[in-house]
Amino acid sequence: MDLNYTPEELAFADEVRQWVRANLPPETRERVLHHKRLGKEEQVEWQRRLHAHGWGAPRWPKEYGGPGWNSVQQHLFDEVLSEEGAPQALPFGLSMIGPVLMAFGSQKQKDYYLPRILRQDDWWCQGFSEPGSGSDLASLRMKAELDGDEWVLNGQKTWTTLGQYANMIFLLARTDPAAKKQQGISMLLADMSTPGITIRPIITIDGEHEVNEVFFDNVRVPKDHIVGAPGMGWSYAKFLLSHERTNIARIGRSKSELTRLKKIATEETVDGVPLIQTPGFREKIAAVEIELMALELTNLRMIAAERAGQAPGAEANMLKIKGSEIQQTLTELMMEAVGPYALPFNPEAREPGWHGEPIGPEYAAPLGPDYFNYRKVTIYGGSNEIQRNILAKAVLGL
Numbered sequence: 594m595d596l597n598y599t600p601e602e603l604a605f606a607d608e609v610r611q612w613v614r615a616n617l618p619p620e621t622r623e624r625v626l627h628h629k630r631l632g633k634e635e636q637v638e639w640q641r642r643l644h645a646h647g648w649g650a651p652r653w654p655k656e657y658g659g660p661g662w663n664s665v666q667q668h669l670f671d672e673v674l675s676e677e678g679a680p681q682a683l684p685f686g687l688s689m690i691g692p693v694l695m696a697f698g699s700q701k702q703k704d705y706y707l708p709r710i711l712r713q714d715d716w717w718c719q720g721f722s723e724p725g726s727g728s729d730l731a732s733l734r735m736k737a738e739l740d741g742d743e744w745v746l747n748g749q750k751t752w753t754t755l756g757q758y759a760n761m762i763f764l765l766a767r768t769d770p771a772a773k774k775q776q777g778i779s780m781l782l783a784d785m786s787t788p789g790i791t792i793r794p795i796i797t798i799d800g801e802h803e804v805n806e807v808f809f810d811n812v813r814v815p816k817d818h819i820v821g822a823p824g825m826g827w828s829y830a831k832f833l834l835s836h837e838r839t840n841i842a843r844i845g846r847s848k849s850e851l852t853r854l855k856k857i858a859t860e861e862t863v864d865g866v867p868l869i870q871t872p873g874f875r876e877k878i879a880a881v882e883i884e885l886m887a888l889e890l891t892n893l894r895m896i897a898a899e900r901a902g903q904a905p906g907a908e909a910n911m912l913k914i915k916g917s918e919i920q921q922t923l924t925e926l927m928m929e930a931v932g933p934y935a936l937p938f939n940p941e942a943r944e945p946g947w948h949g950e951p952i953g954p955e956y957a958a959p960l961g962p963d964y965f966n967y968r969k970v971t972i973y974g975g976s977n978e979i980q981r982n983i984l985a986k987a988v989l990g991l
């Protein structure tokens with residue numbers, strides 16, 4: 594197994610870097626690198642620039658508008674974009690419903706929605722979880738009943754990430770209440786402006802509006818808004834989640850966060866000594882760096898296996914567990930590094946263009962909110978306990 598990059602691969606990374614430096618708006622870069630709030634417009638604008646250059650969907654096959662890159666190129670692309678401060682691509686269209694439509698959607702759905710995902714004409718959100726149906730998703734209660742040429746939807750979704758910006762939702766609903774739990778579920782698409790849909794914010798512990806509740810009260814959607822066959826929604830959802838989990842490790846992002854941690858630990862001092870030079874803290878940084886290197890090697894191992902024609906196995910679950918734990922550790926160490934300056938809650942400081950008096954060093958304001966926000970990463974995309982259950986079954990045969 595060869596884990597080194599070839600000269601061609603390194604040249605590719607360099608080409609991506611040069612292009613990003615020339616095309617990423619400096620204000621967007623500043624916001625990403627300094628953890629300021631990023632608006633919908635900047636996210637959309639960046640996706641459109643990437644798409645205009647042919648890089649809008651790095652993981653999509655050429656036939657649907659992807660660049661046709663292999664997994665090494667995809668990995669390098671992610672890494673360079675993170676290093677350069679580009680916004681993280683939104684997963685809902687590109688990594689979730691897009692691949693599902695490619696595999697199971699009708700020709701009409703593919704022709705209509707896939708180009709719109711590339712240009713980000715639609716902002717998709719994911720309507721899977723319900724109150725009481727998260728890990729045990731198959732117990733979901735949302736109903737879809739066929740009435741003439743329309744499905745009538747009734748029920749509630751929750752934790753709908755960035756649903757406040759979305760104009761489209763893909764969701765799971767029970768279309769056959771008599772069938773066995775998993776078999777009566779279908780996947781449907783709905784326009785968020787359809788009468789009967791109400792969205793309410795959930796404010797998370799960091800004070801931000803990132804997730805929502807979505808209510809469906811006699812919502813009528815056209816019959817052809819079903820994906821694939823009725824009753825097959827569960828297997829499409831499993832296909833979708835396997836895509837969600839591989840992208841969730843965010844190795845590139847953690848590498849740039851590690852650099853940020855080291856910068857902070859260089860600025861912060863204890864009795865005049867930079868924190869990074871104190872044995873205790875140095876050891877903590879080294880420990881997380883080693884974990885991250887190991888995770889990257891696991892990822893490269895997976896890529897090398899893919900290159901040799903083998904299908905990915907339980908590695909996706911491992912990447913999810915380790916990737917999320919590392920992301921959390923990094924937020925913990927940054928907060929520890931600034932000590933009491935992480936305590937003041939100052940949401941305005943995250944607004945771009947805020948020129949107030951910072952409490953403590955300028956980099957301290959987002960550290961507390963980031964720490965709290967990142968509690969989510971071991972929960973979403975299938976909680977880490979559930980991932981461990983899957984590994985126990987698939988790898989250990991328990």
Ligand SMILES: Cc1cc2nc3c(=O)[nH]c(=O)nc-3n(C[C@H](O)[C@H](O)[C@H](O)COP(=O)(O)OP(=O)(O)OC[C@H]3O[C@@H](n4cnc5c(N)ncnc54)[C@H](O)[C@@H]3O)c2cc1C
Binds near residue numbers: 725729753
């Ligand atoms: C910030 C955030 C964003 C999200 N975004 C979306 C979204 O956009 N769309 C969407 O559909 N969903 C979204 N989710 C929902 C997410 O998928 C669920 O929260 C997750 O699947 C866990 O479900 P739950 O919250 O119902 O917790 P529960 O399933 O009630 O779990 C509670 C605890 O029990 C543990 N547990 C449960 N069952 C088992 C078991 N069998 N063995 C061992 N431990 C177990 C869990 O690990 C967890 O620690 C989001 C969640 C968060 C926090």
